[in-house]
Amino acid sequence: MNARAAAVNEERWGAYPLVLGGALAALVLALVLGLPYWGGIAMGAVMTLGALARLAGGGRLAVRRKATDVVTLGGLGVVLMVAGIILEFKDLMPMR
Numbered sequence: 001m002n003a004r005a006a007a008v009n010e011e012r013w014g015a016y017p018l019v020l021g022g023a024l025a026a027l028v029l030a031l032v033l034g035l036p037y038w039g040g041i042a043m044g045a046v047m048t049l050g051a052l053a054r055l056a057g058g059g060r061l062a063v064r065r066k067a068t069d070v071v072t073l074g075g076l077g078v079v080l081m082v083a084g085i086i087l088e089f090k091d092l093m094p095m096r
Contacts, residue, residue: 018046018049018053019046019047019050022043022046022047023043026039026042027039029042037084037085037087038088040080040087041080041081041084041085041088044076044077044078044079044080044082044083044084046077047073047076047080048073048074048077049077050073050077051069051070051073051074051077054066054073055070
């Protein structure tokens with residue numbers, strides 16, 4: 001395998017190892033430490049970071065477009081963070 005083929009092979013993963021590692025960390029927060037809302041916030045933050053990494057050029061996934069990944073990962077990440085923050089600090093929210 002030449003250097004170019006190795007570089008392309010390494011680049012294909014893009015932001016997905018970051019999201020996978022963050023998902024494992026969020027599961028540890030939620031299940032092992034008993035902090036489900038903080039696990040949701042962590043997972044949302046990692047998904048948003050993964051969207052930013054994908055936007056910055058990470059990965060050469062041929063199945064779907066980069067814009068689809070960025071919108072999906074970013075949107076779900078922001079929704080998870082907002083939901084986790086609302087649920088964690090529901091006593092401070094003015095929605096009573």
